[in-house]
Amino acid sequence: MRTALADERILMKHGAGGRAMRRLIEDVMMAGLGDGLKPGDIGLRAMDDGAAIRVGDKWLVMTTDSHVVHPIFFPGGDIGRLAVSGTVNDLSMMGATEVLGLTCAVVLEEGFSRDNLIRVQMSMRDTALEAGAPIVTGDTKVMGRGELDGIILNTTGVAITDHIVTDAGLQPGDMLIVTGTIGDHGFAVMTARHNLALEGHLVSDVAPLNGMVRSVLMVAGRDVVAMKDPTRGGVSSAVHEMAAKARVTIVLDEPSIPVSDEARAASELLGIDPLNVANEGKAVIGVRPWAAKAVLAALHAHPLGQRAAIVGQCVDGGASVVLDTGVGRRLLVEPEGEPLPRIC
Amino acid sequence: MCLGVPGRIVAINGLVATADFWGMRREVRLELVDQPVEVGDYILNHVGYAIRRIPEIEIQATLDLYEELLREAGASNDLMAADVKAEIDATNGR
Amino acid sequence: MPPMAADPLKFRDPARARALSSALEAVTRQMGREVSVMHVCGSHEQAIARFGLRAVFPRGLNVIMGPGCPVCITDVPEVDEAIALARQGVHIATYGDMLRVPGSSRSLADAQAEGGHIHVVYSIRQALDLARSIPDENVVFFATGFETTAVTTAAVVLGEVPKNFSILSAHKYIPPVMEIVAEMPDTRVEGFLAAGHAAAITGWGIFEDFVAHHDTPVVVAGFEPLDILAGLLRLVELVRDREHTVINMFPRCVTREGNARAQEQLWRVFRPIGGRWRGIAHVPNGNLRLRDEWAHVDARHRFTIDLTSLWDQAPPARAQECICGDIMAGISSPDNCPLFGTACVPDAPVGACMVSGEGTCRIWHQYGGARPDLSGSIGAVCGVLR
Numbered sequence: 001m002r003t004a005l006a007d008e009r010i011l012m013k014h015g016a017g018g019r020a021m022r023r024l025i026e027d028v029m030m031a032g033l034g035d036g037l038k039p040g041d042i043g044l045r046a047m048d049d050g051a052a053i054r055v056g057d058k059w060l061v062m063t064t065d066s067h068v069v070h071p072i073f074f075p076g077g078d079i080g081r082l083a084v085s086g087t088v089n090d091l092s093m094m095g096a097t098e099v100l101g102l103t104c105a106v107v108l109e110e111g112f113s114r115d116n117l118i119r120v121q122m123s124m125r126d127t128a129l130e131a132g133a134p135i136v137t138g139d140t141k142v143m144g145r146g147e148l149d150g151i152i153l154n155t156t157g158v159a160i161t162d163h164i165v166t167d168a169g170l171q172p173g174d175m176l177i178v179t180g181t182i183g184d185h186g187f188a189v190m191t192a193r194h195n196l197a198l199e200g201h202l203v204s205d206v207a208p209l210n211g212m213v214r215s216v217l218m219v220a221g222r223d224v225v226a227m228k229d230p231t232r233g234g235v236s237s238a239v240h241e242m243a244a245k246a247r248v249t250i251v252l253d254e255p256s257i258p259v260s261d262e263a264r265a266a267s268e269l270l271g272i273d274p275l276n277v278a279n280e281g282k283a284v285i286g287v288r289p290w291a292a293k294a295v296l297a298a299l300h301a302h303p304l305g306q307r308a309a310i311v312g313q314c315v316d317g318g319a320s321v322v323l324d325t326g327v328g329r330r331l332l333v334e335p336e337g338e339p340l341p342r343i344c
Numbered sequence: 345m346c347l348g349v350p351g352r353i354v355a356i357n358g359l360v361a362t363a364d365f366w367g368m369r370r371e372v373r374l375e376l377v378d379q380p381v382e383v384g385d386y387i388l389n390h391v392g393y394a395i396r397r398i399p400e401i402e403i404q405a406t407l408d409l410y411e412e413l414l415r416e417a418g419a420s421n422d423l424m425a426a427d428v429k430a431e432i433d434a435t436n437g438r
Numbered sequence: 439m440p441p442m443a444a445d446p447l448k449f450r451d452p453a454r455a456r457a458l459s460s461a462l463e464a465v466t467r468q469m470g471r472e473v474s475v476m477h478v479c480g481s482h483e484q485a486i487a488r489f490g491l492r493a494v495f496p497r498g499l500n501v502i503m504g505p506g507c508p509v510c511i512t513d514v515p516e517v518d519e520a521i522a523l524a525r526q527g528v529h530i531a532t533y534g535d536m537l538r539v540p541g542s543s544r545s546l547a548d549a550q551a552e553g554g555h556i557h558v559v560y561s562i563r564q565a566l567d568l569a570r571s572i573p574d575e576n577v578v579f580f581a582t583g584f585e586t587t588a589v590t591t592a593a594v595v596l597g598e599v600p601k602n603f604s605i606l607s608a609h610k611y612i613p614p615v616m617e618i619v620a621e622m623p624d625t626r627v628e629g630f631l632a633a634g635h636a637a638a639i640t641g642w643g644i645f646e647d648f649v650a651h652h653d654t655p656v657v658v659a660g661f662e663p664l665d666i667l668a669g670l671l672r673l674v675e676l677v678r679d680r681e682h683t684v685i686n687m688f689p690r691c692v693t694r695e696g697n698a699r700a701q702e703q704l705w706r707v708f709r710p711i712g713g714r715w716r717g718i719a720h721v722p723n724g725n726l727r728l729r730d731e732w733a734h735v736d737a738r739h740r741f742t743i744d745l746t747s748l749w750d751q752a753p754p755a756r757a758q759e760c761i762c763g764d765i766m767a768g769i770s771s772p773d774n775c776p777l778f779g780t781a782c783v784p785d786a787p788v789g790a791c792m793v794s795g796e797g798t799c800r801i802w803h804q805y806g807g808a809r810p811d812l813s814g815s816i817g818a819v820c821g822v823l824r
Contacts, residue, residue, distance in 0.1 A: 191368075200367055201367060202368075262367045266368055324490075325488075325490045326455070327456075327494070327663040330490030330492075330493060333803070376703065378698055378699035390590065391587060395638055405690070406449075406687075406688075406689060407448065410454065413671060
């Protein structure tokens with residue numbers, strides 16, 4: 001049942017990266033915002049990982065993200081690494097791997113530990129160096145104790161590229177590749193929260209991917225037809241968007257999808273499908289079938305792509321995603337929002 | 345109802361045990377299990393309680409049971425044919 | 439390579455699954471007519487849906503989900519009791535699935551949004567920890583679930599319980615409802631697939647009387663794809679051969695006697711009483727309530743629960759059109775319901791079947807229905823990548 005409360009107020013699900021969030025953006029955030037761009041430019045309406053604006057014979061690519069992860073230090077990373085990686089990766093998913101600059105705006109809660117701030121900043125610095133993405137400008141604000149939870153980081157990234165890769169370019173016959181094990185980041189953060197009483201060695205995969213994506217684009221060029229990083233909502237959300245925008249049916253082969261043992265265990269114990277869980281160091285790449293092997297080889301040659309695998313193929317049909325479980329088949333439905341652990 | 349992945353006991357402290365599920369560890373309580381449980385045993389977990397000890401020998405017994413079932417159904421000899429048939433059926437939109 | 443017992447993937451082996459599916463197809467065809475069997479376990483339906491088994495079940499076989507979703511059959515007054523307590527300032531600890539189940543006018547989630555202290559737990563142990571952490575507050579554990587879960591509540595009652603902790607029991611007992619379904623005049627059910635985990639506790643012996651009285655075979659099955667396919671295969675064979683017997687296909691966890699220690703604790707703490715299951719008529723001995731000697735931890739004794747406070751909001755009109763009861767009894771499927779997928783969706787559920795992760799409607803909605811049209815080019819692609 002839906003109460004008046006639910007209709008008037010923003011709820012947690014509106015930030016969860018699923019259907020509810022998309023509707024909020026479409027209905028409210030984008031309202032009245034014409035593109036203001038030239039024909040051919042990629043703006044709000046495309047709802048891609050970033051915006052792309054023609055400048056001369058090149059493209060200027062821009063993206064922005066706010067980061068509110070909790071806890072701010074988690075196995076494998078922290079909010080600083082997440083901020084830089086997330087923005088670098090959004091640019092990379094558009095095909096822009098040479099980052100011109102990043103911004104860093106921080107809002108701090110009064111009482112936030114200076115040591116923690118230093119840790120976060122060092123992490124941002126290291127990750128920016130790793131990605132070759134300089135932080136060039138920023139902003140700092142402080143709010144009163146209790147007015148926000150700790151820290152909010154916002155990063156905007158700008159890059160320039162000759163060729164844009166959207167998330168809408170799939171055609172029947174194209175193959176889908178994931179660049180490694182799925183669900184690592186989301187499960188790592190979940191288990192770090194302690195109230196699930198789950199202990200393990202789950203580690204977030206948070207990392208900047210521009211180097212790896214560069215090597216893929218060098219080897220396959222325009223045979224890479226769609227890219228998306230499966231953050232909130234996981235691989236499921238990402239392939240749903242790709243299927244919807246290209247109006248194809250994507251068939252995923254579940255046994256081929258790489259999942260670490262620990263993530264599988266967390267998945268079984270919590271009753272959460274790894275396909276719905278956030279990743280911060282992975283990409284879903286759509287390629288023309290003849291280029292799949294070469295792309296896979298390029299990925300395997302890169303430290304971040306060792307477990308890359310071909311996981312699906314596009315076929316004719318309406319926009320939908322089918323999962324072959326190995327023992328059966330079902331439709332994969334877009335996740336509703338924040339996964340709750342299944343309680344028995 | 346829980347999915348009940350079998351867990352392997354790695355530590356016991358009175359009525360509380362730690363079970364390992366594929367590298368993830370979780371506490372399980374031992375008030376309900378009706379056989380003595382030792383480190384190394386497998387248990388069936390339900391909402392944080394071990395409800396059964398799973399003798400490893402029974403796992404293979406179950407798989408053998410399925411093989412026998414298939415043999416009796418006349419399918420086992422025909423595994424190859426069954427595979428091919430399934431593929432054809434799938435292609436034809438069964 | 440993980441040892442056998444820790445590797446359920448063995449029970450998801452595609453080659454064996456295909457062989458079992460083919461055998462199931464063959465034996466169903468042998469029947470020469472439609473066969474209907476029922477399972478009474480939300481986890482079976484979850485597994486069937488999650489692994490997409492309905493797409494490979496033979497067309498002549500109806501695998502009906504019966505009233506096996508503990509959340510769905512938790513009745514309106516029981517949900518209202520928990521909500522009323524919340525509105526009286528009591529801290530409620532509940533399994534996550536119950537959070538959004540509609541009571542007469544609102545759900546626990548609504549009560550939470552209105553300021554109620556509702557805590558989601560995955561185990562009753564967490565509820566105990568909560569009670570110990572807030573000794574000056576009253577904490578009530580909303581005890582839902584079937585006998586497999588009820589035994590864990592019993593274990594807690596028999597142990598040390600903090601003074602501020604009590605239990606609101608809405609536990610249910612499955613075997614009586616199988617009787618009801620088997621006795622329904624228009625039932626088409628010719629065999630039952632029984633839940634492996636419940637049988638791990640109760641033993642498979644409790645079904646011997648049932649099969650004798652109702653001339654209906656029962657197969658106890660586990661929850662992996664191979665378990666389910668093999669269980670169904672055996673069940674259809676029993677129907678074909680008119681063998682009205684109990685077969686245990688889950689020997690790694692189930693014996694004839696079951697777990698006597700857990701049973702003893704269960705019946706020491708709980709007594710079965712008749713009661714209404716949501717959407718289904720009276721189920722004799724279907725509800726589990728705390729025995730009198732445990733009145734000191736029984737929330738119904740400790741508190742005066744004022745249900746009238748919930749009558750400030752009229753029940754939603756849509757509730758009249760909800761056919762959850764028929765769906766749970768196996769008479770209708772979600773696609774027979776005019777509200778399914780339109781007015782009734784996981785985001786805005788009308789009936790309990792759409793709320794619970796094990797509810798038929800929710801599962802159908804989540805996994806795309808019983809038999810999505812996955813023919814033609816899709817069928818050709820499946821299996822090609824391996």
